[in-house]
Amino acid sequence: MGLEAKLTQDGFLTTKIDALLAWSRKSSVWPMPMGISCCAIEMMAVGGPKYDIARFGSEVMRFTPRQCDLMIVAGTVTYKMSHVVKKIYDQMPDPKWVIAMGACTSSGGMYRSYPVVQGIDQFLPVDIYLAGCPPRPDNLLNALIQIQEKIGRTKGRDFQNKPLSELNVIQNN
Amino acid sequence: MKEIILNQLNASLPNIQVETSEFKDELTIQVQKKDIVEVCKVLKNDSELKFIHCIDVTAIDWARRKDRFTVVYHLFSLKNKFQLVVKADVDESDCNIDTVSSVWRSANWHEREVYDMYGITFNFHPDLRRMYMPEEFEYHPLRKDFPVLGIPGSLPLPKK
Amino acid sequence: MEIADRDEVHPKIIEALLKTDAGLSSDDALENEMILNMGPQHPATHGVLRLVLRLDGETVIACVPELGYLHRGYEKMAENMSYYEFIPHTDRLDYLAPLCNNVAWVLAVEKLAGIQAPPRAQYIRMLISELSRIASHLIAVGSMAMDVGALTVFLWTIREREKILDIWDIICGARFTNSYTRIGGVANDMQPEAKAKVQWFINQFDENLEECEKLLNANRIFIDRLEGVGVISGEDALDLGLTGPSLRGSGVDYDIRRYQPYLFYNEMDFKIPTYTEGDCLARYFVRIDEMRESAKIVKQILDKIPQGDVQANQPKKVLPKKHEVYSKMEELIHDFMIVNFGINPPDGEVYHAVENPKGELGFYFVSKGEGHPWKCKIRSPSFNNLQSVPHLVKGYMVSDVVAIIGSIDPVMGEADK
Numbered sequence: 159m160g161l162e163a164k165l166t167q168d169g170f171l172t173t174k175i176d177a178l179l180a181w182s183r184k185s186s187v188w189p190m191p192m193g194i195s196c197c198a199i200e201m202m203a204v205g206g207p208k209y210d211i212a213r214f215g216s217e218v219m220r221f222t223p224r225q226c227d228l229m230i231v232a233g234t235v236t237y238k239m240s241h242v243v244k245k246i247y248d249q250m251p252d253p254k255w256v257i258a259m260g261a262c263t264s265s266g267g268m269y270r271s272y273p274v275v276q277g278i279d280q281f282l283p284v285d286i287y288l289a290g291c292p293p294r295p296d297n298l299l300n301a302l303i304q305i306q307e308k309i310g311r312t313k314g315r316d317f318q319n320k321p322l323s324e325l326n327v328i329q330n331n
Numbered sequence: 332m333k334e335i336i337l338n339q340l341n342a343s344l345p346n347i348q349v350e351t352s353e354f355k356d357e358l359t360i361q362v363q364k365k366d367i368v369e370v371c372k373v374l375k376n377d378s379e380l381k382f383i384h385c386i387d388v389t390a391i392d393w394a395r396r397k398d399r400f401t402v403v404y405h406l407f408s409l410k411n412k413f414q415l416v417v418k419a420d421v422d423e424s425d426c427n428i429d430t431v432s433s434v435w436r437s438a439n440w441h442e443r444e445v446y447d448m449y450g451i452t453f454n455f456h457p458d459l460r461r462m463y464m465p466e467e468f469e470y471h472p473l474r475k476d477f478p479v480l481g482i483p484g485s486l487p488l489p490k491k
Numbered sequence: 492m493e494i495a496d497r498d499e500v501h502p503k504i505i506e507a508l509l510k511t512d513a514g515l516s517s518d519d520a521l522e523n524e525m526i527l528n529m530g531p532q533h534p535a536t537h538g539v540l541r542l543v544l545r546l547d548g549e550t551v552i553a554c555v556p557e558l559g560y561l562h563r564g565y566e567k568m569a570e571n572m573s574y575y576e577f578i579p580h581t582d583r584l585d586y587l588a589p590l591c592n593n594v595a596w597v598l599a600v601e602k603l604a605g606i607q608a609p610p611r612a613q614y615i616r617m618l619i620s621e622l623s624r625i626a627s628h629l630i631a632v633g634s635m636a637m638d639v640g641a642l643t644v645f646l647w648t649i650r651e652r653e654k655i656l657d658i659w660d661i662i663c664g665a666r667f668t669n670s671y672t673r674i675g676g677v678a679n680d681m682q683p684e685a686k687a688k689v690q691w692f693i694n695q696f697d698e699n700l701e702e703c704e705k706l707l708n709a710n711r712i713f714i715d716r717l718e719g720v721g722v723i724s725g726e727d728a729l730d731l732g733l734t735g736p737s738l739r740g741s742g743v744d745y746d747i748r749r750y751q752p753y754l755f756y757n758e759m760d761f762k763i764p765t766y767t768e769g770d771c772l773a774r775y776f777v778r779i780d781e782m783r784e785s786a787k788i789v790k791q792i793l794d795k796i797p798q799g800d801v802q803a804n805q806p807k808k809v810l811p812k813k814h815e816v817y818s819k820m821e822e823l824i825h826d827f828m829i830v831n832f833g834i835n836p837p838d839g840e841v842y843h844a845v846e847n848p849k850g851e852l853g854f855y856f857v858s859k860g861e862g863h864p865w866k867c868k869i870r871s872p873s874f875n876n877l878q879s880v881p882h883l884v885k886g887y888m889v890s891d892v893v894a895i896i897g898s899i900d901p902v903m904g905e906a907d908k
């Protein structure tokens with residue numbers, strides 16, 4: 159936003175509440191690392207020193223859903239696990255976003271077999287599908303940036319008493 | 332090693348039938364289903380054999396054979412550095428076999444897995460529940476008549 | 492962690508929980524006992540393990556692990572695909588050390604089909620197994636330290652691990668799920684840059700490992716939380732099917748690299764570290780020592796590795812090189828046959844095991860002479876190691892459960908298959 163530059167010029171700043179809210183929301187996305195299998199290891203690498211998710215304001219990985227607004231589903235979701243994932247998603251406060259990390263969560267991936275859910279969009283609203291098996295850490299960071307862009311376009315009225323899944327945020331703009 | 336195993340088995344249990352076969356240096360002995368616990372006890376406790384490490388218990392589904400299933404036990408003797416395979420046939424109409432979890436405690440979960448995947452019941456098992464699939468699931472996935480993609484609707488999904 | 496309400500824990504689990512003879516008594520069972528659900532989404536359960544604990548105050552008196560949240564139907568899928576097709580799936584078994592699983596799979600298939608890989612390929616396989624072992628133990632040590640409250644170690648071990656992943660990037664072009672081995676050899680030869688990078692890594696590794704160790708070995712909190720916790724005797728450990736570092740922490744020196752040597756391990760000079768205490772701390776020390784030994788093996792391999800081919804010359808069983816497929820008739824036909832119909836090993840059954848970072852990983856095949864196995868059983872170490880959890884946690888505090896799980900280092904990908 160270039161806050162400092164503006165403030166030194168006039169000493170004040172005009173903006174919309176909407177824009178301010180969206181800006182603060184997008185700059186501190188707290189992910190809920192739903193690490194289920196192999197992709198979770200790459201998600202750990204993103205938190206590690208080489209890729210360092212802290213550069214994007216999201217290093218606060220909380221393992222309790224109640225403090226998070228972005229769920230990264232990393233790993234194969236089986237039918238048995240799907241109920242747990244759904245329950246955790248329901249516990250997250252609105253507004254919330256979901257990244258389906260990896261081929262497994264997006265479409266079942268290489269597991270065309272009886273226990274694996276063929277894509278978590280069958281029971282969760284997904285915002286970003288992330289390709290790769292596993293996606294490289296840079297790719298996950300890219301997804302995070304895209305989610306931030308998406309959050310940056312939200313307005314306060316988007317969240318009025320409606321679950322986010324019913325909103326089409328991008329088209330509202 | 333083969334002679335020692337057969338000698339010790341015959342000495343302790345004179346009236347059992349044992350067939351042996353070999354493939355790629357692996358010795359397999361086939362015993363009758365009713366003798367399995369006795370045989371395993373000898374294999375584990377005999378001071379010359381000492382098969383104290385039960386690597387694995389699994390089953391094979393032969394689909395169209397008369398004795399449809401074979402239960403396979405992989406054993407290892409640290410003393411002799413020798414690996415042995417023990418097998419027992421189980422028929423579908425009488426789909427059960429005695430548990431060996433009293434001999435090796437590690438067999439407990441392996442047998443639960445076999446029960447889950449093949450539907451073979453292990454008599455006197457301390458805790459025979461499904462290992463992987465949900466308790467409500469009705470089928471046994473590794474049987475040959477179960478499709479890879481599963482049976483639609485047999486596993487519920489949460490509501491959207 | 493949350494207090495389970497009875498609707499959610501399946502009645503059969505409760506039954507199993509109450510059935511287990513606790514061996515400890517409380518004065519008034521109704522007042523003191525509680526059933527606690529831990530997992531499947533819990534940071535300390537290393538994935539999706541679920542434990543249902545029966546507590547008396549803060550002491551665990553019984554525990555029932557519940558698996559299957561990551562059951563992906565590997566064995567069923569293996570029955571429906573050729574031996575080559577399954578190689579990428581083995582990456583996802585023990586996903587902390589994918590290359591070890593690749594090696595285990597191809598060794599088992601080679602035993603069944605009677606193929607002998609050339610020496611250079613075997614040395615490369617050994618090299619990648621040992622480096623994977625280091626990578627896996629780094630995570631094990633780091634996450635165990637994180638579980639008991641030392642976050643810095645985790646970041647440092649991840650840093651070391653990233654260096655190994657960079658080596659994979661150079662060797663085979665993928666940093667994590669590698670699928671590098673092939674039946675009868677490895678996919679491509681190791682480049683000189685890769686060798687130089689391995690050399691560089693090994694030279695600086697000891698020093699960096701020592702740094703990590705310094706953070707822990709004199710750390711009062713770390714020692715206090717692990718020493719004397721989760722004790723298991725060697726006899727019990729074998730009886731419960733423990734293998735790998737967890738078994739060697741109890742004084743049994745069972746290591747397949749010694750007991751049934753494969754590849755060229757009988758020519759290598761290394762020790763099998765064992766500790767007799769059998770507690771979490773011993774298991775931690777075994778891992779640290781094993782990393783040192785692995786580094787030693789890698790150094791020897793770098794000295795000894797011969798030049799030569801990396802794929803066996805058996806056209807009917809081993810995939811031909813790509814440029815030959817494009818230019819020669821014969822190779823094109825073989826490629827077509829192998830890809831479409833598989834390698835058709837003879838009738839028979841084999842079991843082949845290797846020493847993985849977590850323990851004994853074995854594959855058992857029943858072949859009927861077709862391109863795909865009639866049955867494939869994966870004997871996974873984590874599955875067996877987890878079986879000892881009820882025994883290990885009994886009588887300890889709830890907070891120790893976390894340390895105990897960390898110390899046996901399960902990977903749910905292979906435990907659930």
Ligand code: SF4
Pocket residue numbers: 195196197198232233234259260261262263267268290291292293583668
């Ligand atoms: S997408 Fe690939 S790496 Fe990720 S969980 Fe699925 S199999 Fe594992």
